[in-house]
Amino acid sequence: MTFAEITLFLANGFALSLIIFAVTLICGAPLGLPIAFCSMSRFAPLKYIAKTFVWIIRGIPLMLQIFIIYYVPGLLFGRPIFSEIDRYILKYYEIPNDGSILQLLMTNMGGLIAVLIAFTINYACYFSEIYRGGIESISKGQYEAGYVLGMSKSQVFRKIVLKQVIKRIVPPMSNEIITLIKDTALANCIMIPEIIKQAKELAATKALIWPLFYTGVFYLLFVGLLTILLGQLEKKLSYFKD
Amino acid sequence: MSVLEVKNIYKSFGKTEVLKGIDFSLEKGQVLSIIGSSGSGKTTLLRCLNSLEFADKGTITVNDTVIFDGDRKTKRSDAELRERRLHFGLVFQSFNLFPQYTVLQNITLAPNLLKKDTPENNKAKALKLLEEVGLSEKANNYPCELSGGQQQRVAIARALAMDPEILCFDEPTSALDPELTGEVLKVIRSLADGHMTMIVVTHEMSFAKDVSDTVIFMDDGVIAEQGTPDEVFGNPKTDRLKAFLASYNK
């Protein structure tokens, strides 16, 4: 295999890593919001359910959560739905055999869905704690200043509190987002061909070890890009101080 | 006719009784100053007036309409609360400007959200208020670019933009460096000259003496003394007030 071929082989795996990254972010970030509100609820049962849930999800390794989501439907209900999805696709769809991202996706759809569920829930819980911290850090005076001017609760939240919260959560969110791209490597615990799994494949079939280290370059470049983008966002919000 | 009538207000936080029967009334266009030592319940009283806190007992009447009655324990709707709050304005000790908005936007935010007038008119009015507090040239600055005294003047303009019937101040100069208190007091004084009805909680005794029509001395949750500035400052009757005033004349 030439260097270019190996790069392409790994790039296909990284595309899968990026899919996990993007879906987790797009689904997990909004999902964190209701979890944050529940964990701040004045209705005690709701609050404790939310807090216990967050405690469990943050307390168990993400890898274990992937295993649980992937295997539990089969073990408990006798319906291994994720491998059923794979079998279904294999049976009814034509899968290209060119090592492309499409092939990787179609042959691993079931496992990928399990991974996406686990990642989304896990990251939603982490995000919810960041949101909660951000919301709780806004002083009571900001709310009260809005209320005495006759603003409603939702106006105060949307027009006064929200932007200040966003400003405060950008740095911790940036951290979490950068961690996320590296966490996608965990998907290889159920054989999802993300980039590291692809590199291991090369080690096993072609006796090539160096591609494994080469994967680091992909992560580094992407994290560099993220750092720049998130830094710009932070700068955009630096026009005010609180 | 009184604009404001406060009767028999009681308020506790858990076991701490903070207000123990407050009665007073305020005429339109008059300035009422509230003095008293720390913890006597001055802030709590203002917060009850502004519906940020709810008294356990007593009534608050504005222009002959009872806006609060401690005996009627019905659930208060958000809409009702908002309407009630619009009778009053409140200027906080710590300004509480909205940091992400410019000075002008701070003032127009609530009028625009509540559709007080057209956006153009709200803006024109905000600019006029800024002129009154002497900050026209800061309209497009952010709060973090202003001094404390300037921030507090913006906060006053912001409160005035909603046309409150009664404007309350909670120690408006206590968070300021001494050299900045003057500019804020000057604005309040000019409002008094314009016959704005005001309640001012303050530790600035000479200011209270100058500007008020009535002074209330609060002590441990009750009004210990009440009268004209001359009576309260010139001829204190209770030992507590004498001791309190003496602590300012050291």
Ligand SMILES: Nc1ncnc2c1ncn2[C@@H]1O[C@H](COP(=O)(O)OP(=O)(O)OP(=O)(O)O)[C@@H](O)[C@H]1O
């Ligand atoms: N939300 C609250 N919960 C419990 N106690 C409170 C609360 N707010 C005020 N208090 C108590 O009520 C008492 C009166 O407080 P308040 O702030 O009204 O005093 P103040 O006269 O404004 O004092 P200062 O001059 O220091 O501002 C204090 O003992 C205070 O600890």
Ligand SMILES: [Mg+2]
């Ligand atoms: Mg106070």
